[in-house]
Amino acid sequence: MTRKSGTVALALLTACSPALNWRQISLPEAGLLASLPCKPDQVERTVELAGAPVTMHMAGCETGDTTFAVACARLSDPALAGAALTHWRAAVLTGMQAPAAGQPGAPEPAPYHLAGALELPQSLQVTAQGKSSEGRAMAAQAVWFARVKAAQVHVCHAVLLSSRALTEAAEPFFSGLELQ
Numbered sequence: 001m002t003r004k005s006g007t008v009a010l011a012l013l014t015a016c017s018p019a020l021n022w023r024q025i026s027l028p029e030a031g032l033l034a035s036l037p038c039k040p041d042q043v044e045r046t047v048e049l050a051g052a053p054v055t056m057h058m059a060g061c062e063t064g065d066t067t068f069a070v071a072c073a074r075l076s077d078p079a080l081a082g083a084a085l086t087h088w089r090a091a092v093l094t095g096m097q098a099p100a101a102g103q104p105g106a107p108e109p110a111p112y113h114l115a116g117a118l119e120l121p122q123s124l125q126v127t128a129q130g131k132s133s134e135g136r137a138m139a140a141q142a143v144w145f146a147r148v149k150a151a152q153v154h155v156c157h158a159v160l161l162s163s164r165a166l167t168e169a170a171e172p173f174f175s176g177l178e179l180q
Contacts, residue, residue, distance in 0.1 A: 022172065026180075027057050030072035030147065030154035035176025037169070038063040049073060049155065050083040066162040068173055078153040081146040085122035085155055089144050092159065096130035096138050105129060116179035117145040118153075125174075127165055139165040147179050 022037050038061035047056050052075070060069030075084055089109075099106040107128035117123060123145040132138045142159040158177055160170050 022176070024176070025059050025070075027059060027070060027072050027156075029057050029074065030156055031149045031180040032070065032072055032147075032154075032156055033176075033178040033180060034059070034070040034158065035172060036061050036068050036070075037173075038068070040068075047073070049075070050080045050087045052076060052080065054084075064162075066160065066166060066169065068160055068169075070156065070158045070177070072154045072156040075153045075155060078148075081118065081153050081155055082120050082122040085120065085124075085144045085146060088155065088157055089122075089124065089126065089142075092140065092142060092157070093126070093128055093130070096128065096132070096140055096161075098128040098130035098140070112143045112145055114143075114145050114147075114177055114179060117147045120146055122146075129165075137163050139163065141165060141167075141170045141174075143174060143177070149179075 022035050024033055024035050025040050026033050040059040040061040042059045045056050046053055054073040054075060056071050056073040058069060058071040060067060075081060107126045109124040109126045112123045112125040125143045128140045130138050138161060140159055140161050142157065144157050146153055146155045160166060160173055
């Protein structure tokens with residue numbers, strides 16, 4: 001994924017409050033349902049993942065200083081699923097200027113399991129601190145996973161971006177992810 005497309009994918013998140021209007025949206029190409037707390041915009045872009053061009057379907061919204069986004073792309077070569085997830089994660093973390101592995105404050109990925117998703121070591125959940133392109137503090141809570149739908153592999157990503165980690169918003173956002 002290019003830095004620009006990573007920033008676009010990141011630019012879709014918000015804190016939980018009673019004023020939020022959670023609604024279920026669908027990325028039908030990948031068979032992914034997600035709950036977002038605001039009215040989403042949906043876009044489609046061609047980006048590069050693991051050295052191959054893919055069409056990425058994204059939905060996201062912004063409320064307050066928080067962006068919520070989900071995105072999926074179908075891979076032409078299913079063998080690239082792990083590499084695509086790794087590439088995508090690296091692009092997101094680099095785009096937000098998060099400390100690299102081995103540096104102080106570097107994010108520590110944890111395994112991520114979504115019912116119906118492929119069990120890949122690259123399916124991960126990350127909480128990271130970094131900076132926006134304008135230099136403001138940014139926190140990302142994100143997951144990456146892959147799934148098979150109609151004999152095709154789709155890689156997906158969901159992210160919550162804000163000025164600080166928002167556990168109260170992350171729980172309903174990530175628990176609202178569902179593979180059809």
